[in-house]
Amino acid sequence: MSHPVPGQAPAIRALSIAAVSLLAGVVAASGPTAVTPMSIQERIATRSFPSTFQAWAPAQNLNNGPGAKVPLPSMESQEQTMARHDLIFTGWRAFGLQTTASHEGLAKNFTPASITRALARRNRLLSLNPHMILLAEVRYYDARDGYLPSDSPWWKRDRSGNRISNTQGAASSGIAYSYSYLDYSNPQLQRQVADQCQSLVKTGVFDGCMLDWWGREDADRINLIQLVRAAAGGQAILIVNTNGNIPERSAPYINGMFMEGYGAPWFGTWQKTVSNLTWAQTHLQAPVITALEGWYKNSRDDYPIMRQITTMSLVFSNGYVLFGDPNPLPTADHLHDFYPFWNKRLGRPAGAMGQAGPSGSFIREYENGSAVFNPPSNRSVEISFPEPRLRASTGERASSFQIDPGDGDLFLNIGRSL
Numbered sequence: 001m002s003h004p005v006p007g008q009a010p011a012i013r014a015l016s017i018a019a020v021s022l023l024a025g026v027v028a029a030s031g032p033t034a035v036t037p038m039s040i041q042e043r044i045a046t047r048s049f050p051s052t053f054q055a056w057a058p059a060q061n062l063n064n065g066p067g068a069k070v071p072l073p074s075m076e077s078q079e080q081t082m083a084r085h086d087l088i089f090t091g092w093r094a095f096g097l098q099t100t101a102s103h104e105g106l107a108k109n110f111t112p113a114s115i116t117r118a119l120a121r122r123n124r125l126l127s128l129n130p131h132m133i134l135l136a137e138v139r140y141y142d143a144r145d146g147y148l149p150s151d152s153p154w155w156k157r158d159r160s161g162n163r164i165s166n167t168q169g170a171a172s173s174g175i176a177y178s179y180s181y182l183d184y185s186n187p188q189l190q191r192q193v194a195d196q197c198q199s200l201v202k203t204g205v206f207d208g209c210m211l212d213w214w215g216r217e218d219a220d221r222i223n224l225i226q227l228v229r230a231a232a233g234g235q236a237i238l239i240v241n242t243n244g245n246i247p248e249r250s251a252p253y254i255n256g257m258f259m260e261g262y263g264a265p266w267f268g269t270w271q272k273t274v275s276n277l278t279w280a281q282t283h284l285q286a287p288v289i290t291a292l293e294g295w296y297k298n299s300r301d302d303y304p305i306m307r308q309i310t311t312m313s314l315v316f317s318n319g320y321v322l323f324g325d326p327n328p329l330p331t332a333d334h335l336h337d338f339y340p341f342w343n344k345r346l347g348r349p350a351g352a353m354g355q356a357g358p359s360g361s362f363i364r365e366y367e368n369g370s371a372v373f374n375p376p377s378n379r380s381v382e383i384s385f386p387e388p389r390l391r392a393s394t395g396e397r398a399s400s401f402q403i404d405p406g407d408g409d410l411f412l413n414i415g416r417s418l
Contacts, residue, residue, distance in 0.1 A: 053322050058081055119205055140211060194227040307408045316373075
């Protein structure tokens with residue numbers, strides 16, 4: 001579920017003179033989309049792990065440990081912070097796109113000047129992280145006041161003709177959630193959603209679209225996703241927010257699952273999460289994307305939970321992870337810290353997913369080391385290697401390590417991953 005993010009589209013901070021000069025040379029020589037020659041598939045397939053994602057809201061701090069947080073705006077530009085993530089989805093206005101339509105929900109085309117600016121921003125991001133995938137959210141389920149004309153037939157209304165507020169969104173958020181339901185059973189609204197996604201992809205700014213609130217697969221949602229896929233084309237990336245569910249009926253039309261809320265009582269167990277990650281690999285369209293977001297229990301310093309979520313994704317998928325704030329906080333959803341644990345040191349997968357490790361743990365091999373996940377329901381386990389390894393969480397060098405229940409770690413080959 002998405003909520004408005006204060007300052008979601010702030011002014012872009014200035015890049016260094018050297019970076020601007022380099023970008024200017026690339027754009028002048030080859031046009032605004034020439035920063036990276038890699039296709040979507042190549043960007044996904046050749047990235048290093050762990051891979052993180054940003055869901056609307058930005059990372060706020062570099063979390064080096066309790067009492068050792070550094071505000072990211074004090075050390076780098078907004079775009080450098082964004083580029084720490086390999087996958088980003090956000091509203092299209094955050095990239096500066098503008099439309100001549102009277103309302104955001106009616107947009108089908110975007111002004112040439114705003115497309116040029118948005119492409120320049122995309123290029124700056126890809127120059128910082130050539131593996132980024134950028135997706136635009138297209139609203140179909142609910143929207144704030146002003147998204148459509150007040151008399152639009154696309155608002156969902158009660159018997160008296162009044163718009164219906166999304167009380168579910170309000171109940172799960174600590175901030176004001178003044179959104180009303182859209183009538184996504186309306187064929188004209190469905191067509192508009194598909195057309196808007198198509199237009200966003202055609203700008204070249206975004207690699208595809210994201211649809212929120214996809215926990216229940218009714219007939220109207222299935223018809224909608226069929227229209228969106230047909231309009232966006234087979235190469236576009238489409239992901240939906242499934243929370244702890246699997247999108248069985250939508251699977252032929254989507255690439256990915258945004259799995260929001262691991263750790264919430266309604267989300268499900270770690271076993272169910274692993275089952276969903278595994279299911280996605282063989283049921284969704286390639287390239288498959290799983291974006292697993294876990295919520296902290298006490299604070300952003302719940303490091304074992306952060307490592308648990310990260311290693312569970314590493315062992316059972318080729319996915320992306322986010323560890324952030326629970327939705328009920330009185331702040332924008334999906335705010336988070338960035339952790340040095342996520343710095344990309346494992347390289348590419350070198351072994352099969354979900355291999356059995358010692359005493360009920362699970363392990364997967366990567367080019368530069370091993371990811372080990374110890375389930376919350378397990379006991380403490382000892383993991384041993386034939387040669388000394390570097391433990392990513394602590395910097396410890398040894399050949400044998402203890403991992404507590406509900407934790408995990410990365411054990412790096414010394415000399416190849418430092």
